[in-house]
Amino acid sequence: MKKIHIVTLVLIAAAIAYMLVTMSKDLTTYDTIASAKQKQGKFIHLIAKLDRSKNVEYDPVTDPNFLAFYAVDSLGGQTKVIYHSTKPPELEMSERIVLKGKMNGDVFECKEILLKCPSKYKDDPEHQKRDFENKMQN
Amino acid sequence: MEYQGEHLLIGQLGHFAAVLSFVASIIATFAYFKATQKAAIAEEHIAWKKLARTAFIIETIAVVSILVTLYIIIYNHYFEYKYAYQHSKRSLPVKYLISCFWEGQEGSFMLWNFWHCIMGLVVIRTAKTWEAPVMTVLSLAQVFMSTFLLGIYFFNVKVGSTPFMLMRNEHAEWPIFSNPNYLQTRAFADGNGLNILLQNYWMVLHPPIVFIGFASSTLPLAFAIAGLWTKRYQEWIKPALPWALFNAAFLGIGIMMGAAWAYESLTFGGYWAWDPVENASLVPWLIIVAAVHIMLLNKSTGHSSKSVYWFIFLSFLSLIYSTFLTRTGVLGDTSVHSFTGEGNSLFWHFIVLMSVFSLLFFVLYFKNSKHIPVLKKEEEISSREFWMFVGALVFVISSVYITFYTSLPLINKIFGTQKAIGEDPEYVYNRVMILIAVVLGLLTAVIQFLRYKNTPRSFWVKKIITPTIIALIISLLISIFGGINYKNYGLGYLGAIHLAIFASVYTIVANTAYIWIGLKGKFRSAGGSIAHVGFGLVLLGILISSSKREVISINRTGIVIPGLTDPKGRADSGLENxxxxxxxxxxxxxxxxxxxxxxxxxxxxxxxxxxxxxxxxxxxxxxxxxxxxxxxxxxxxxxxxxxxxxxxxxxxxxxxxxxxxxxxxxxDPESSKDTARFKNKPVSAGDTIFYSSGYIVVDQIIEANKNTNKDLPLVDSAWLADVTIYANDGMSYKAQPALFAKDNMGIPKRDTIIAESIVLQVDKTEKGVELGVKESKGVMKxxxxxxxxxxFINILWIGVLVTTFGFLLSMWHRFTKN
Incomplete structure (x- = not known):
């Protein structure tokens, strides 16, 4: 075997070994609110919706870094969410939210919010329809 | 029904052009295929080639026509067309009308199509004997690209989507389309407009440039396949090299224009966030850069004659795969700015595209692999080619790492798993990339001083010693006096940052030195070294600007949020707004x-x-x-x-x-329009006044005037109220509104309770002292x-320009030498 082949194999083996070792630490799971409550204190991704029947608590004048709201998921789970940063401007319009953080008792302490906003779904026919109906009303 | 006021002809022309470009690309593919097969028979070869060229030129005209007709539709605001309706509006400045093209899927494929055509014309002019086989592959790619714009059903399967779709066909079920004058209705008076994030000058430039990079990645593969096909196993590298360099240059500058756009108009606070869309464009660049190096070493030594095919194939495949990831919506929730899918049809379109090209490559490669000349002699450890290969391999390994984590949503889909990158996605990438940067920086610094075949040790040491010392001094100065003290991830990571700073400075110094020591200042052949200097600058710029990036909007109210920790588990106030x-x-x-x-x-x-x-x-x-x-x-x-x-x-x-x-x-400015009025009520101490979310208790009322109180020298008289506000949420607040009078003029001193959005004032009438309450959302702005x-973010931008210049210089040098 040529030296270059040995080097190649060693490098690839090292890369694979590294990934296998670190992967379990780096990866987390998508959870429902119910399963998240079983995993207290573990960093997870939550797929949920904003609970529109409850108030979104955010007052930037008193504290711009405090947002609290309720999230529900399709399986009927519900939790309070606290996020220590500004309110994403499109929160109220979002159709789905991915919350990254930890469950702490009954409160989900969120570190990052990803929104799936209707504005990003211009090509979605359902959304086009809603947009259109809005336009007719205004 | 006769619809009124529609402009149907222009759309029909556009759609005709799309179909024409599809048919012409099939003819061009077939004719170029025949021309290649009949290369030995001059007469037939020429006849086929003539047909093929005609077809290709017709295709180019058709593609340009698609662009022009679509632009006319957008420019004239023909909102009966979905593209204009969805992506533009009347108030949009003309410069952004161009951006409307690439908000939709079709527009981006159109660009890809367009650049393929332009590059095809260049190949026709310059490639000589390579024209027929290379253009066969390029035309085949064009068959796929033009189908993206077809929107025609083949046996109930919708293939592609046409940008000339009418709103009334797309949404035939909407009741409004029973009105023949629907275009006169309010809903069609204006379009939906362009995504605001795209209304930025970088977004006018970035997509066309990045698509030059995308389109040009087809050409190195086309040459590689042509080499296998016509059994010129090594000769193809020479004409393919300028294209590979061109590809690297434009993909690189295109990506960084995207980064500049992110920096200027996205608010994630930086130019790079390891977002899937960014990763997807970075990976093909990493691989094409690796491929360029393998091509160079093969051209000079004949080594790596087989692996060079794989590097080229991988660069093309990774590019299509990346587009597949970002365009079909499989990334779903993981990306902030991933595109939404056209659904299944686009998904399978890409799968077929990848499969066809992979199959084509595999069949030709394995059929010919035993004929590809391989050097028996082994690479010396002291040779340039040995370390170039190692460097190229490191590039590919890093891209495999990035691709794996970017593909997680797809892996989840295939295996039914629920995995996602955890708490700190950027660190998952940065941690590895910093080591890769160290290795690549060191390799890039020293390799040019090695010779092909083998390098005498004394020769090498003599040449490298001065640049090494200079780089060591400079990087030590940066490390010691630069205040780089990024401890968020511990000392190990900080050490890696300092090592990487040395490696990047070493790259800059050594390659600058090489232009004089190795090349004797021959500027024309210095493209490689200049690109290396630029690469070093990019690394240095990234390292310094990221590790010294500082949030200055720290909220110093002193509140530390319990339970909030940084990624390493230490308490973090997190108050960055x-x-x-x-x-x-x-x-x-x-x-x-x-x-x-x-x-x-x-x-x-x-x-x-x-x-x-x-x-x-x-x-x-x-x-x-x-x-x-x-x-x-x-x-x-x-x-x-x-x-x-x-x-x-x-x-x-x-x-x-x-x-x-x-x-x-x-x-919200709607709610802050202050239309509320004060409601006044006569009060005395001990009274209670209710407002919408609580009540106010008057603790005391103080009346004073100049005669009774000597402390009132500035005003004639004063009425002060001491009140406590009890809000429904259990909070209570103190307030002291007052009214002063001087020369029979009232001077109110209002008091505002921001948290409750109320303003209090004191008024004096014949009936006595009144307390006024105004409830207003618009208390303040x-x-x-x-x-x-x-x-030092400018080091990064300068580095990008230098790298691109280096690539282009090198490309020009290789091109004119051919």
Whole structure:
């Protein structure tokens, strides 16, 4: 075997070994609110919706870094969410939210919010329809 | 039914052009295929080639026609067309009408199509004997690209989607289309407009450039396949090399233009966030750069004659795969700006595209692999080719790592798993990339001083010693005096940063030195070294600007949030946003920051905030520096009439740093229109007044005038109320509204309870003292903002320009030498 082949194999083996070792630490799971409550204190991704029947608590004048709201998921789970940063401007319009953080008792302490906003779904026919109906009303 | 006022002809022309380009590309593919097969028979070869060229030129004309017709539709606001309706509106400035092209899927494929055609014409002019086989592959790629724009059903399967779709065909079930005059209705008076994030000058430039990079990645593969096909197993590299360099240059600058756009108009606070869309464009660049190096070493030594095919194939495949990831919506929730899918049809379109090209490559490669000449002799460890191969391999390994983590959503889909990158996605990448940067930096610094075949040790040591010492001194100076002290991830990571700084400085110094020592200042052949210097600058710029990036909008209210920790588990106040109330100077870092005003521009939907930065000498109070930043925000009427905020940052550029400011929140101007009035009620001490969310208890009323109170020299008389506000949420607040009178003029001193949005005033009538309560959402104007300091970010941008220049110089040099 040529030296270059040995080097190649060693490098690839090292890369694979590294990934296998670190992967379990780096990866987390998508959870429902119910399963998240079983995993207290573990960093997870939550797929949920904003609970529109409850108030979104955010007052930037008193504290711009405090947002609290309720999230529900399709399986009927519900939790309070606290996020220590500004309110994403499109929160109220979002159709789905991915919350990254930890469950702490009954409160989900969120570190990052990803929104799936209707504005990003211009090509979605359902959304086009809603947009259109809005336009007719205004 | 006869619909009124539609412009159908232009769309029909456009659609005809799309179909024509599809048919022409099939003819071109077939004719070029025949021309290649009949290469030995001059007469037939020429006849086929003539047909093929004609077909290709017709195709080019058709593609240009698609572009022009679509532009006419957008420019003239023909809202009966879905593309114009969805992506443009009348108030859009002309410069952004071009951006409307690439908001939709079809427009991006159109660009790809267009650049393929232009490059095809260049191949026809320059490639000589390579024309027929190379153009066969390129035309085949074009068959796929043109089908993206077809939108025609083949046996119930919709293939592609046409940009010339009419709204009334797309949404035939909408009741409005029973009205022949639907275009006169309000809903069709204007389009939906362009995504505000795309209304940025970088977004006019970035997509066309990045698609030059995308389109040009087909050519190295086309040459490789042509080499296998015509059994010229090594000769193809020479004409393919300029294309590979061209590809690397444009993909690279295109990606970094995207980064510049992210830096200027996205508010994630930087130019790079390891977002899947970014990763997807970075990976093909990494691989094509690796491939360029393998091509070079093969051309000079004959080594790696087989692996060079794989590097080229991988670069093409990774590019299509990346597009597949970002365009079909499989990434779903993981990306902030991933595109939405056209659904299944696009998904399978890409799968077929990847399979066809993979199959083509595999069949030709394995059929010919035993004929590909392989050098028996082994690479010396002291040779340049040995270490170039290692470097190229490191590039590929890093891209495999990135691809794996980017593909997680797809892996989840295939295996039914629920995995996602955890708490700190950026660190998952950065941790590995910093080591890769160290290795690549060191290799890039020393390899040019090695010779092909083998290098005498004394020769090498003699040449490399001076650059090494200089680089060591410079990087030590940066490490010691640069204040790089990024400890968020512990000392190991900080050590890696300093090592990487050395490696990048070493790259810069060694390659600059090589231009004189190795090349004797021959500028024409210095393209490689210049690109290396640029690469070193890019690394250095990234390292310094990221590790010294500083949030200066720390909210110093002193509240530490319990339970909030940084990625390493230490307590983190996390208060990175600061609220500025209009007219109230607020300290932020060394600056005193004031939100002074906001303004709109009649032709612009943006709201510009004037934020004044003042830096005073703390001892003397002398103003050292003062400037205004104008971060802006878009107010978009969204669903249900709610307004939403979309902000663009503004930066103060210094030669050595940027101060980067963006608005993270502001009150809804609809609700802040102050229409509320004061409701006055006569009160005396002990009275209670109710308001919508609580009640107010009057603790005492003080009346004073000049005669009874000598402490009132400025006014004639005064009425003061001491009140306590009990809000329904259990909070209570104290307030002291007052009224002063001087020369029979009332001077009210109102008191505001911001948290409860109420304003209190005192009034005096014949009946006695009255307390007035105004409940108003528009109590005050404020914005919440975030500010970063990016030191030495210009090194990064300069590095990008230098790298691109190096690539292009090298390309030109190779091209003219051919």
């Amino acid at each position: 600061i609220t500025l109330i209009q007219g109230v100077p607020t300290p932020m870092g060394k600056y005193l920051v004031t939100y002074q005003a906001d303004s709109t521009h009649p032709e612009d939907e943006k709201l510009y905030f004037r934020v004044n930065y003042l830096h005073k000498d703390s001892a003397t109070g002398k103003v050292l520096e003062e400037f205004n930043l104008y971060p802006d925000a878009f107010l978009v009427k969204g669903e249900g009439g709610r307004t939403q905020l979309s902000a663009n940052p503004d930066s103060r550029h210094y030669w050595h740093k940027d101060i980067f400011t963006f608005v993270t929140s502001m009150p 404020y914005i919440t903002l975030k500010a970063f300091q990016f030191p």
